[in-house]
Amino acid sequence: MSALHVESLAALSRRLAAREVSAVELARVYLERIERHRALNGYLDVRPEVTLAQAAAADARRARGETGPLLGLPVAHKDIFVTREFASTAASRMLEGYMSPFDATVVERLAGAGMVTLGKLNCDEFAMGSSNENSAYGPVANPWDAAAVPGGSSGGSSAVVAARLAPVATATDTGGSIREPAAFCGVTGIKPTYGRPSRWGMIAFASSLDTAGLMTVSAEDAAWVLSAMCGFDPRDSTSVDRPDEDYTRDLQRPMDGLRIGVPREFFGAGLAAEVERPVRAALETYRALGATLVDISLPSAELGIPVYYVVAPAECSSNLSRFDGVRYGHRAKDPVDLLDMIKRSRAEGFGPEPRRRILVGTYVLSHGYYDAYYIKAQQVRRLIAEEFQRAFTRCDLIAGPVTTTVAFGFGEKAADPVSMYMADLYTIPGSLAGLPSMSLPCGFGEGAHAMRPVGLQLIANHFDEARMLGAAHQYQLATDWHRRVPAGFGAEDA
Amino acid sequence: MAVPGAGWEVVIGLETHVQLSTASKIFSGASTAFGAEPNAQASVVDLALPGVLPVLNRGAVERAILFGLAVGATIAPRSVFARKNYFYPDLPKGYQISQYEIPVVQGGSLSTWVTPRGGEPYAKTVRLTRAHLEEDAGKSLHEDFAGLSGIDLNRAGTPLLEIVTEPDIQVADVERAALEAVAYARELHQLVTWLGISDGNMQEGSFRCDANVSVRRPGGPLGTRCEIKNLNSFRFMQQAIVHEALRQIDLIESGGTVVQETRLYDPDRDETRSMRSKEDAMDYRYFPDPDLLPLEIAPDQVEALRVKLPExxxxxxxxxxxxxxxxxxxxxxxxxxxxxxxxxxxxxxxxxxxxxxxxxxxxxxxxxxxxxxxxxxxxxxxxxxxxxxxxxxxxxxxxxxxxxxxxxxxxxxxxxxxxxxxxxxxxxxxxGLRQISDSGALEAMVDAVIAANPKSVEEFRAGKEKAFNALVGQVMKQSRGKANPAQVNELLRARLGG
Amino acid sequence: MPLQPEDVRRIAHLARLAITDEEADRTLAQLNDILGMIDRLQAVDTSGVEPMSHPLGGAQRLREDAVTEHPDREAALRNAPASRDGLYLVPRVIE
Structure with missing residues (x-):
């Protein structure tokens, strides 16, 4: 069995159905690769006995006559989703060794479809970060360029898919945590509509923004897995009560007549030329495929960052209050009293970025500042959301860059939180509006950055994932950026 | 000597936490039954494990609406759940889900009768500010853990309706003010049990009153108030309010000032003391809970419940x-x-x-x-x-x-x-208990008794009414208790010419 | 007005985060940078705009009142830093 890891999910699915390969054999291929590439630091918890037992169960289901496109296919989960059989840490010291008594709905649904869990993936602590440098368990390497960050917070998810250490990985996006690392690692990342996948079992960062999604090699792969992952969940009050969908339904739909809005604010002075060129080229590809490009404006979008850095820290300061060392998680040694125990457990358990955001969030919610910060931010959030709705009267999809630059280097922005926060300039507006969005590989940087991928962002209206995935698939039929594998991880690496 | 507290007016507002009689908790499917083994009814949601989310219980909402209808309040067509953030080991999430800016029940009033000792009963109406839904916290137990406390979260997530009054009790008599507060609390207790929205068990904490007490010179500006907690019986409530009002009056009269604080009533010592734990918890950083959407109540839902409202x-x-x-x-x-x-x-x-x-x-x-x-x-x-x-x-x-x-x-x-x-x-x-009402049989008995008791007959005629009763008793005895007493009376009087 | 070192200590206490003076000083500049960036919102005219708490709107769904969960206490206690007799143990709670 050589080089199964470079095949598409659809191809692997066909092999499993034809019994050319078993789920156990496929799992072994990936477990072996994971072991061999431990230096990438993408995985935080791997338990081969658990994985192989799940794979054997999938094989048994097939032997009993079950079918299904995902039965026996491996998946790895971002360590923000809680799991019964693997530790769930949110990449934090706070939750070192924590075993959840239940599985996240996303995990449960994919397991129900027969997917086999390879392990838990590294990320920025509590999903807070844009470079994966905030993991308590060390940063993840970018498989394309060891000097570059993989992006964050879902850096483990993007890196293992890029390195083909998993054919698909779950991820979460609060302000860009799927799309930015997908762009930096040259993989396909999708964040569906807020409320479409369940948040039950996702360790909360900012509840009104947190959305589960996927990293895959291709949009087609994403469409298959997303169909199984999304659906109504009565355990999540913000889950949308709509029937499950087949997100593959528009994959073959031609681009003729598709109106793609190009927001001029996404091509401003801050955008690096080496990013702009591949993105413009991708837009030209769409035009060549029959789409129409429409000039649109999202004047308030640039306020997304200040809005986000009020709303997300406010929600996170409250969401992270449950980590007090009482019932689970880190507890400080030899406390003087209860107050000392809680304060030191939290100070020791949380890394610098969660601590910083808790302080900001506590401040903006505190007496006398709530109206000026929190209410104001939620008002501007509405202005941003309304601008998107006006734009969608003139176009079907919005396209632009994911990030202003290609992946930056380790340590480059770590000391300056505000410059780090700017990495999410183009992704945050869509998150604030709860819109589905994707990142597609569309090229590489220049010069010293020739091995640093560039991402094209697509943004669709609420619940329009199928059309967005169709447009992404059509682009990927016309290009091969998504098929590129970093050196040392491709077919030669079997 | 002057009456204690003479010359002062006591002002009281009340906040009552009523545990609602739902089978399951307000945001989880765990049981609310009282008395289980520690933490046996603390679900993953109640424990605030990573990744859990709340879903609102319809039973709690319906009970709140019933209460609102019973007190003539407005049922808010749209109300919002907020997070009240503070750290306490019995508060698993580090915030309590409550309602803040927009509660589900707004306004209303409750009327009751107050009967002062040795005085005429009078009607008292207390206006309600609001009643809102929230979740209860767990309990800290302090026994037998070598200097440690044990946390039991069975109660965490039990639905509460917090009912808040206007400071409508304003009386220039300490005892009378406390009496009015207790009358209100009793009326409220009767109402919530009557409606079946709470079991009202005060020993088990299903009905918990806090009183905001302040004192002022009649007609003067409102004084600084103290909140007294732990009023878990009507008797303690009376004592605690009297004690607290007198404490404040003494304090002011001896040149001190009242500090706004939360005080705990200790019934064993009949005193209130400051609660240290509440000292710096004033900045609750309320904001709408992003895990819950606004609670919308349509007019037809309200009407459907109004029909169910008992007299x-x-x-x-x-x-x-x-x-x-x-x-x-x-x-x-x-x-x-x-x-x-x-x-x-x-x-x-x-x-x-x-x-x-x-x-x-x-x-x-x-x-x-x-x-x-x-x-x-x-x-x-x-x-x-x-x-x-x-x-x-x-x-x-x-x-x-x-x-x-x-x-x-x-x-x-x-x-x-x-x-x-x-x-x-x-x-x-x-x-054979049928009473004898046959006049013939009774007349015979009466005659026999008169004949057999001349002394009693004589005494009666001399004016002793007691003797008459003795004769009635004799007839009843003769009838083995079955004679119609009224008829016996009548016949005897007729015979004796009374 | 920018935050002062004592503000950082006050906020840290409110958030129950132990913080050394040296950390407070270092954090101060970062927080002021972040707050400075956020302050741009003050210039936006938002009069009459309803604050947006949820991306999709809608109303709260209600769960029927039924006991559907039967907690596994031992599984939960396995993650507890300290427990005895089914209780989570903490340094003495003073009320």
């Missing part, structure tokens, strides 16, 4: 007085609980219209007398009474129509209670 105790008291001519005391007693009122109305209905006011009064007497005594000694609730309303009505009917006398009736009641027969008539026949 309320106040209205029922008025109706009993009006329809049956019963006095305040009877009306109040019969409406102590909804079950006793239901028992009363069922018995009166079974008696039928012919019995009229006399029948209703008779039912009230039986309920206050033999039935209450029997229930009390058997420690049973009226809903479990072995004597049903129909059985009691059957018994009373026989008294009213003269078939049996009161003495025989009590024997019949005891036999019905013991389950010896299913209706009064069967017992009356089986035991």
């Amino acid at each position: 309320l105790p106040g209205a029922m008291r008025e109706r009993f007085a009006r329809e049956y001519g019963l006095g305040d005391y009877d009306c109040a007693l019969l409406t102590t609980t909804r079950a006793s009122a239901q028992y009363f109305t069922a018995t009166v209905a079974a008696l039928g219209a012919v019995a009229g006011d006399r029948g209703a009064k008779s039912v009230a007497n039986w309920m206050a007398g033999d039935l209450a005594a029997a229930l009390n000694s058997a420690q049973r609730d009226i809903v479990d009474s072995p004597v049903s309303p129909v059985q009691l009505a059957g018994l009373i009917a026989r008294v009213l129509d003269g078939t049996i006398n009161q003495k025989a009736a009590r024997e019949v009641f005891a036999a019905l209670w013991a389950g010896e027969a299913s209706d009064a008539d069967a017992l009356i026949e089986a035991r």
Whole structure:
């Protein structure tokens, strides 16, 4: 069995159905690769006995006559989703060794479809970060360029898919945590509509923004897995009560007549030329495929960052209050009293970025500042959301860059939180509006950055994932950026 | 010597936490039953494990609406759940889900009767500010852990309705102010149990009052208030308010100032003390809970519940007085609980219209007398009474129509209670309890008694009424208790020329 | 007005985060940078705009009142830093 890891999910699915390969054999291929590439630091918890037992169960289901496109296919989960059989840490010291008594709905649904869990993936602590440098368990390497960050917070998810250490990985996006690392690692990342996948079992960062999604090699792969992952969940009050969908339904739909809005604010002075060129080229590809490009404006979008850095820290300061060392998680040694125990457990358990955001969030919610910060931010959030709705009267999809630059280097922005926060300039507006969005590989940087991928962002209206995935698939039929594998991880690496 | 607190007005507002009688918790599917093993009813949601989310219980919302309708409040068509952020080991999430800016029940009022010691009862109406839904916290236990506390989260997530009043109790008499507060609390307690939205068990913490107490010179500006917690009985509430008001008055009179704080009442010492734990918890950083959407209540949902609203105790008291001519005391007693009122109305209905006011009064007497005594000694609730309303009505009917006398009736009641027969008539026949109303037979008995007791006859004629009673007693004895006492009276007087 | 070192200590206490003076000083500049960036919102005219708490709007769904969960206490206690007799143990709680 050589080089199964470079095949598409659809191809692997066909092999499993034809019994050319078993789920156990496929799992072994990936477990072996994971072991061999431990230096990438993408995985935080791997338990081969658990994985192989799940794979054997999938094989048994097939032997009993079950079918299904995902039965026996491996998946790895971002360590923000809680799991019964693997530790769930949110990449934090706070939750070192924590075993959840239940599985996240996303995990449960994919397991129900027969997917086999390879392990838990590294990320920025509590999903807070844009470079994966905030993991308590060390940063993840970018498989394309060891000097570059993989992006964050879902850096483990993007890196293992890029390195083909998993054919698909779950991820979460609060302000860009799927799309930015997908762009930096040259993989396909999708964040569906807020409320479409369940948040039950996702360790909360900012509840009104947190959305589960996927990293895959291709949009087609994403469409298959997303169909199984999304659906109504009565355990999540913000889950949308709509029937499950087949997100593959528009994959073959031609681009003729598709109106793609190009927001001029996404091509401003801050955008690096080496990013702009591949993105413009991708837009030209769409035009060549029959789409129409429409000039649109999202004047308030640039306020997304200040809005986000009020709303997300406010929600996170409250969401992270449950980590007090009482019932689970880190507890400080030899406390003087209860107050000392809680304060030191939290100070020791949380890394610098969660601590910083808790302080900001506590401040903006505190007496006398709530109206000026929190209410104001939620008002501007509405202005941003309304601008998107006006734009969608003139176009079907919005396209632009994911990030202003290609992946930056380790340590480059770590000391300056505000410059780090700017990495999410183009992704945050869509998150604030709860819109589905994707990142597609569309090229590489220049010069010293020739091995640093560039991402094209697509943004669709609420619940329009199928059309967005169709447009992404059509682009990927016309290009091969998504098929590129970093050196040392491709077919030669079997 | 001056009355303690003379020259001061006491101002009181009340906040009551009522545990709602749902089967499951407000945001999780765990049981709310009291008394389980520690943490056996703390679900993953109640424990605030990573990744859990709240979903609102319809039963809690419906109970809040019923309460709002009962007090004439506005049911908010849209209300919002907010997070009240503070750290405490019995608060698992580090925030309590509550309602802040927009509560589900807005306004309304509650009226009650206050009976001052040695004074005339008067009506008192207290306006409600609001009532909102929130979740209860767990408990900290301090025994036997070598300097540590144990945390039990079974209670965490139990639905609460917090009912807040305006500071409408304003009385220039410390005792009287406390009395009004207690009267309000009793009325509220009766209402929530009447509606069935709470079991009202104060020992188990289902009904917890906090009182905001301040004092001022009459007509002066409002004073600084202190919140007194732990008022878990009406008696303690009375004592605690009196104590706290006098403490504040003493403090001010001796040149001090009242500091706004939360104080805990210690019934063993009859004093309040400052709660250290609440010192720096003032900045709660409320914001709308992003895990919950706004609670929307459509007018038709409200109307569907309005139909289910039972007749309320106040209205029922008025109706009993009006329809049956019963006095305040009877009306109040019969409406102590909804079950006793239901028992009363069922018995009166079974008696039928012919019995009229006399029948209703008779039912009230039986309920206050033999039935209450029997229930009390058997420690049973009226809903479990072995004597049903129909059985009691059957018994009373026989008294009213003269078939049996009161003495025989009590024997019949005891036999019905013991389950010896299913209706009064069967017992009356089986035991031959029918009273003797045959004038011929009674006249013979009366004549015989007069003949046999000349001394008593002489004494009666000399003006001793007591002697008459002795003669009646003799006749009753002769009849083995079955003579109609009224008829015996009448015959004796006729014979003796009284 | 920018935050002062004592503000950082006050906020840290409110958030129950132990913080050394040296950390407070270092954090101060970062927080002021972040707050400075956020302050741009003050210039936006938002009069009459309803604050947006949820991306999709809608109303809260209600769960029927039924006991559907039967907690596994031992599984939960396995993650507890300290427990005895089914209780989570903490340094003494003072009320």
